[in-house]
Amino acid sequence: MTNTGQAATRYTGLVDKYRDRLPIRADAQAVSLGEGDTPLVRLENIPAALGIDIDVYVKYEGLNPTSSFKDRGMTVAVTQAVAEGSRAVICASTGNTSASAAAYAARAGIIAFVLIPEGKIALGKLAQAMMHGALVIQIKGNFDRGMGLVKALADEAPVTLVNSVNPYRLQGQKTAAFEIIEALGKPPDYHCLPVGNAGNITAHWIGYSEHAGLNTAACAFCAGDCGFLPRSADGRRPRMLGYQASGAAPFLRGAMVDKPETVATAIRIGHPQSWDFAWAASRESGGWFAELSDEQILAAQKMLAEQEGIFCEPASAASVAGLIQDLRAGKLVAGSSVVCTLTGHGLKDPDTAIRQSSEPITVEAEMDAVKRIILDNMA
Numbered sequence: 001m002t003n004t005g006q007a008a009t010r011y012t013g014l015v016d017k018y019r020d021r022l023p024i025r026a027d028a029q030a031v032s033l034g035e036g037d038t039p040l041v042r043l044e045n046i047p048a049a050l051g052i053d054i055d056v057y058v059k060y061e062g063l064n065p066t067s068s069f070k071d072r073g074m075t076v077a078v079t080q081a082v083a084e085g086s087r088a089v090i091c092a093s094t095g096n097t098s099a100s101a102a103a104y105a106a107r108a109g110i111i112a113f114v115l116i117p118e119g120k121i122a123l124g125k126l127a128q129a130m131m132h133g134a135l136v137i138q139i140k141g142n143f144d145r146g147m148g149l150v151k152a153l154a155d156e157a158p159v160t161l162v163n164s165v166n167p168y169r170l171q172g173q174k175t176a177a178f179e180i181i182e183a184l185g186k187p188p189d190y191h192c193l194p195v196g197n198a199g200n201i202t203a204h205w206i207g208y209s210e211h212a213g214l215n216t217a218a219c220a221f222c223a224g225d226c227g228f229l230p231r232s233a234d235g236r237r238p239r240m241l242g243y244q245a246s247g248a249a250p251f252l253r254g255a256m257v258d259k260p261e262t263v264a265t266a267i268r269i270g271h272p273q274s275w276d277f278a279w280a281a282s283r284e285s286g287g288w289f290a291e292l293s294d295e296q297i298l299a300a301q302k303m304l305a306e307q308e309g310i311f312c313e314p315a316s317a318a319s320v321a322g323l324i325q326d327l328r329a330g331k332l333v334a335g336s337s338v339v340c341t342l343t344g345h346g347l348k349d350p351d352t353a354i355r356q357s358s359e360p361i362t363v364e365a366e367m368d369a370v371k372r373i374i375l376d377n378m379a
């Protein structure tokens with residue numbers, strides 16, 4: 001017996017998988033690194049410790065090729081950009097978008113220009129952008145300022161803007177909702193997300209809405225028929241719960257925040273670009289926004305790492321910190337199913353991880369010294 005004749009099953013990324021649900025050019029060749037198809041892990045120990053009757057899953061987006069959810073949007077945006085003849089991409093970023101843009105541009109053989117706030121992006125993300133050969137421009141200003149600059153630049157120079165104001169980004173990111181529905185057999189009752197620029201909560205709402213078959217209304221981006229934010233709702237969709245860091249919480253203030261600050265640098269954003277869309281997703285879904293202190297966010301990050309073996313970056317942990325806060329306040333219906341998106345891998349930000357962990361113990365390289373520590377810690 002030989003294996004010849006077996007059908008090939010190699011996963012080749014989400015553009016190939018979901019092409020019929022993506023509004024890209026028919027002749028576009030996928031620029032892919034095998035993104036998507038991330039695990040939906042059921043939490044065991046945290047729900048047991050909290051004593052809750054809720055099924056909690058985490059969508060571990062840190063297992064994408066550049067270790068964040070941005071790859072979903074980037075594969076589609078860069079695929080379309082290359083098909084249109086673009087030779088360079090540009091973005092402003094708190095780190096993950098720049099890492100992803102740099103990798104996909106490298107894959108496509110085009111140039112990536114990335115604007116990052118000086119000193120305010122996590123080390124791993126900076127290393128990625130540099131390694132992939134992006135032209136890294138540090139600005140003496142925050143993400144929101146960088147966003148203003150790249151939007152203006154994209155109008156004046158032959159570069160494609162690949163922040164989430166590029167509609168292909170959200171089209172790619174909506175596929176996370178499709179995968180969740182495929183994995184559970186139905187949409188969850190609630191979906192918890194960290195919110196920064198607000199593109200991802202918007203993208204998930206597009207995905208869930210398309211699945212519910214509500215693709216009749218005009219798209220706010222393309223004025224076409226791609227099903228963006230449909231107005232009439234009858235299909236089942238989750239309530240969208242958006243969580244922000246208190247120091248960077250425009251959706252809680254009801255207004256833009258000029259000097260955002262949080263340890264979760266990925267969501268250190270005060271002027272979200274998808275402001276109206278995210279409000280629409282929240283209202284239409286019957287969801288809400290809530291805010292968390294940096295301490296709550298870091299505690300949830302540590303809890304996931306120590307109690308479930310899942311290492312996500314601080315911003316990602318806002319989804320679980322928010323869920324815990326709302327569960328304690330009795331805001332979720334018992335017996336429900338919940339998905340929390342863990343947007344980026346913990347290795348992105350080693351500094352913050354090490355700062356909140358206890359120091360390693362240093363001893364002589366002797367049997368007795370090591371044995372004493374083992375016995376002391378098992379007593």
Ligand code: F0G
Pocket residue numbers: 068070092093094095096097098164194195196197198199200201266267313315316343344
């Ligand atoms: N989590 C992580 C790890 C992120 O990197 C981001 C955004 C978010 C959550 C928020 O998602 O902006 O769609 O609401 N990072 C962007 C960046 C802004 O430049 O990497 P959002």
